[in-house]
Amino acid sequence: MRKISSTKTSIKSPHRSMKYVIVSYFIYLASCFMGWTTRTKFHKTKEFEEWDKSGKNYIYAIWHNQQAFLLYPYRGQRICVLISLSKDGEYIARVLPKFKMKAVRGSTSKGGANALRNLIDLSQAGYHPMITPDGPRGPIYKVQQGVIYLALKTGLPIVPVGAGLSNKFTVRSWDKMRIPLPFGKCALVYGNMIHVSKEDDKAQIKLKLELELNAATLKAEQLVS
Structure with a gap:
């Protein structure tokens, strides 16, 4: 019988330049410095706390322009992050293992x-x-x-997270990426968990997630203003 090879947890990177090693370091x-000098508070829902306490798994969802500050607050957790195959994505993919996270x-x-x-394999692994x-x-x-x-596919609920930063620099990019600056405040607000079934209207689920993410972001920004 032919042996079936195990699924790899990431796609092999084509970017091998020393530049990626230096810049990612x-x-x-910088992420550590921002984390050390920023006062971060989590605002979680009761449902999430009970779900998390029971040891059950879930999927984090956060808008693209809020991801720059997430590495330090979530360090050491069993998190796998979907990263694009772009050159910019290569930097983050190299940084994630330093925070005990996995890049996919x-x-x-x-x-x-x-x-x-x-992602499915890793979610099944916890x-x-x-x-x-x-x-x-x-x-x-x-x-x-x-x-x-x-x-x-996984049967896992989606946990919307909104991030607010009191000190930040906004990049002129399609998503208006927010880069944290030191000595500020950060609020991470959790929205209502979203459970998805085959019977659900996918368009309605997408709209519901958008509303939850926007509401969590608005509350997070108000908390640090």
Whole structure:
């Protein structure tokens, strides 16, 4: 009988330049510095706390422009993050292991099927997938199908998270990426968990997730203002 090889947890990176090693290390140091100097508070729902306390798994969802500060607050947790195969994604993919997280390479346009299989495998191994549902190319604040499909395949609920930063720099990019600055405050607000079934209207689930993410983001921004 032919032996079936085990599924890899990431797509092999084509980027081997020393530049990625050096820049990713500086991103790691900067992330640690921002984390050390930022007062971060989690605002979780009672449902999530009970679900998490029971040891059950779930999927994190956060808007693409809020992901820059998430590495430090979620360090050491069993999290696997979907990262695009772009050159910019390579930097983050190299930083994640330094925070004890796993990178899964792929996106809706490239490597998506393999990435989905890896996310499913890791979720079954106890990891929490973290998805930016409007990434990697937008449109901004519009949920794409991937996170809904992942929730259906795994049976895991989606946990919307909104991040607010009092000190930040906004990049001129499609998503208006928010880069944290030191000595500020951060609020991480959890929205209502979303459970997805085959009978659900997928368009309604996407809209519900968008509303939950926007509401959590608004509350987070109000808490740090």
